Amino acid sequence: MAQVGSVETRVLVAMGDNERVAEHYNRVEQRGLRERRESRIIRLRKFNNWVKDVLIQQYSRPGYTVLDFACGKGGDLLKWQRAMALHYVGCDTALVSLQQAVGRYSEITGPKFTCSLLWGDCFAVDLDSYLEPGLTFDLVSCQFAIHYAFENEARVRQMLTNATARLKKGGYFLGTTTDSNVLLRKLYAVQHLTFGNPVYAVRFTDENARKCFRKDQPFGHKYFFTLDEQVEDCPEFVVHMPAFARIAEEYGLKLIEAKNLHQFWVDQQTVDASMKSFERNKVLGHDRSFPCDEWDAIYLYTTFVFQKTGDMAPLGLGAVDALQRLSDLNEDKLRLEPSQIIRMTVQGSMTVDDTVDSVPQVNAMSDSRDSPESPDSSSRP
Numbered sequence: 001m002a003q004v005g006s007v008e009t010r011v012l013v014a015m016g017d018n019e020r021v022a023e024h025y026n027r028v029e030q031r032g033l034r035e036r037r038e039s040r041i042i043r044l045r046k047f048n049n050w051v052k053d054v055l056i057q058q059y060s061r062p063g064y065t066v067l068d069f070a071c072g073k074g075g076d077l078l079k080w081q082r083a084m085a086l087h088y089v090g091c092d093t094a095l096v097s098l099q100q101a102v103g104r105y106s107e108i109t110g111p112k113f114t115c116s117l118l119w120g121d122c123f124a125v126d127l128d129s130y131l132e133p134g135l136t137f138d139l140v141s142c143q144f145a146i147h148y149a150f151e152n153e154a155r156v157r158q159m160l161t162n163a164t165a166r167l168k169k170g171g172y173f174l175g176t177t178t179d180s181n182v183l184l185r186k187l188y189a190v191q192h193l194t195f196g197n198p199v200y201a202v203r204f205t206d207e208n209a210r211k212c213f214r215k216d217q218p219f220g221h222k223y224f225f226t227l228d229e230q231v232e233d234c235p236e237f238v239v240h241m242p243a244f245a246r247i248a249e250e251y252g253l254k255l256i257e258a259k260n261l262h263q264f265w266v267d268q269q270t271v272d273a274s275m276k277s278f279e280r281n282k283v284l285g286h287d288r289s290f291p292c293d294e295w296d297a298i299y300l301y302t303t304f305v306f307q308k309t310g311d312m313a314p315l316g317l318g319a320v321d322a323l324q325r326l327s328d329l330n331e332d333k334l335r336l337e338p339s340q341i342i343r344m345t346v347q348g349s350m351t352v353d354d355t356v357d358s359v360p361q362v363n364a365m366s367d368s369r370d371s372p373e374s375p376d377s378s379s380r381p
């Protein structure tokens, strides 16, 4: 399936609430570089990109093969090029986003990895049958999206099956998601069921009117999330990290890090490479300030890093040669056409003609109360 210097894309089928999620992301307009620079939430976007960049640089090695759940518009493609990945498989449920990812991939100049894109619900479909036989991954990434899996246990288990089935022993499953400690603490702090600021809004429903979240029932706690310029009233689900870690253990994953993004920022202060990336990515504005509302929105998120127990993942030795071969390739061969997106279905039956053109457009988690205090404003960048 994946050949050096080529890209192909495949499709999965969305279901349940996820179709609604896909619609939300399909509606987000593609912004040009200039518009992205003028975004109202530019600091938040840059900060989130910096977090992802640091995670990728810290846990990947040249020559890695990477699976990216919910890859969106391919916003991390350049990060994977910088990390000298060798092969990248991205999947997402929003077709419009994948088409934009195709464009972004084609625009990357210089040596780049080969790429396959899959369209569909990667928390409902068994990915295995859509992947090249024998293909294994050094790292699985899921940025700002596993909360969509926490609708029920079956989806979480399918997500974990997909994350681990082809992950090498010692390999990493990492990402960013919402921090239930913060979400619930903010919910407890208001009288009603909504909270937020001009940048974001969280709306819990009457189902959670009692604000009682039991540890033994960690799934299906829905809220609606709005983020300026991104999504409006989009259904998401609380991710209870201890429950996530417990189930992940059954799949051979050990949680080695989970940090609220505020704490993540504090801890990276002493890491030279991370702070260089912070400057390179111009996370702060000219006045070196960070808007309070955006900093508060960032507080809603946490990192997570799991390692598959067993031997260490290879450091990509031999990959330098392969990367050299890539760099020698004719740029034309690295083009990705939207028609190469391939469809995957829930049952795993793929029709050969299912290309983009033929597819219609389609507590009490009680520890939440014991979490550390919010970093005070002095810890704001």
Ligand SMILES: C[S@@+](CC[C@H](N)C(=O)[O-])C[C@H]1O[C@@H](n2cnc3c(N)ncnc32)[C@H](O)[C@@H]1O
Pocket: 018, 021, 022, 025, 069, 070, 071, 072, 073, 075, 076, 091, 092, 093, 094, 097, 120, 121, 122, 123, 124, 142, 143, 144, 145, 148
């Ligand atoms: C906040 S965006 C993050 C995109 C990308 N990971 C990034 O960091 O730039 C969330 C993405 O998750 C995707 N998504 C949500 N549920 C999904 C699912 N079940 N399977 C695949 N993608 C999903 C959405 O379409 C959207 O592109």
